[in-house]
Amino acid sequence: MLGTGSAFAKKYYNTNALIYCEDRTVMLDCGITAPLSLHQLGKTFNDIDALMISHIHADHIGGMEEFALQMKYIFKRKPALFIMETLIDTLWETSLQGGLKQDEFKSLDDYFEVHLLKENRSIQLLPGFNVKAIRTSHIPGKLSYSFLINETFFYSADMRFDAELLDTLVQQGCTTIFHDCQFTSPGAVHTTLDELKSLPEYIQKRVMLMHYDDNRVNYEGQTGTMTFVEQHHLYSF
Ligand SMILES: O=c1ccn([C@@H]2O[C@H](COP(=O)(O)O)[C@@H](O)[C@H]2O)c(=O)[nH]1
Ligand SMILES: [Zn+2]
Numbered sequence: 762m763l764g765t766g767s768a769f770a771k772k773y774y775n776t777n778a779l780i781y782c783e784d785r786t787v788m789l790d791c792g793i794t795a796p797l798s799l800h801q802l803g804k805t806f807n808d809i810d811a812l813m814i815s816h817i818h819a820d821h822i823g824g825m826e827e828f829a830l831q832m833k834y835i836f837k838r839k840p841a842l843f844i845m846e847t848l849i850d851t852l853w854e855t856s857l858q859g860g861l862k863q864d865e866f867k868s869l870d871d872y873f874e875v876h877l878l879k880e881n882r883s884i885q886l887l888p889g890f891n892v893k894a895i896r897t898s899h900i901p902g903k904l905s906y907s908f909l910i911n912e913t914f915f916y917s918a919d920m921r922f923d924a925e926l927l928d929t930l931v932q933q934g935c936t937t938i939f940h941d942c943q944f945t946s947p948g949a950v951h952t953t954l955d956e957l958k959s960l961p962e963y964i965q966k967r968v969m970l971m972h973y974d975d976n977r978v979n980y981e982g983q984t985g986t987m988t989f990v991e992q993h994h995l996y997s998f
């Protein structure tokens with residue numbers, strides 16, 4: 762995990778991840794803190810084969826300008842970009858073109874090998890890396906997608922509580938759920954700790970908490986059977 766904190770977290774950095782599949786590395790979201798976190802792990806953007814994006818908030822895409830520029834001018838290589846077909850235009854037009862558009866570079870295709878994803882379709886993006894993007898509710902009017910990886914690992918984007926979805930995933934064989942967690946209620950745009958604690962035991966035991974605020978210490982020991990995802994830890998499934 763490059764980071765496990767919320768949008769405004771300083772202590773735990775933004776919730777972004779590196780996923781290792783066979784000999785490839787996929788970055789899952791690239792927020793503001795991703796470049797520094799990579800550096801602290803002794804890695805560079807050149808260690809990354811592909812980037813996958815959940816939605817357009819700075820804690821998920823704020824490091825992309827640096828990623829794109831470093832790959833073009835320092836490493837001289839185009840990494841893959843896995844992104845929903847519904848997000849690509851907004852990402853370029855409203856977030857990235859201010860820094861990346863030049864006379865000869867007019868779209869994200871000039872920086873990445875873009876692969877457009879469709880929702881609810883399970884697709885093998887790389888050897889050993891199968892992804893189903895699931896649209897989940899976050900902010901009114903904003904598209905956001907969570908990911909079911911290799912049929913067994915659910916990585917929530919920022920999402921509002923959806924007990925039915927979690928139940929369905931578990932019934933279908935999902936063994937591990939990394940879920941965003943807001944400590945205080947109500948959870949206007951995120952899932953709250955109280956909502957997650959209301960889940961039945963057979964789901965809760967699969968859940969680990971991420972995208973939390975810097976005051977996590979106040980909630981340690983109050984998370985039921987759920988534990989925290991830790992920054993800079995490597996999890997194997
Ligand atoms: O309707 C809204 C929109 C935004 N917020 C706040 O902004 C952050 C957005 O970042 P996330 O990565 O989605 O967390 C969110 O946490 C809220 O603090 C909001 O409250 N309501
Ligand atoms: Zn976020």
Ligand SMILES: [Zn+2]
Pocket residue numbers: 816818899919
């Ligand atoms: Zn968000």
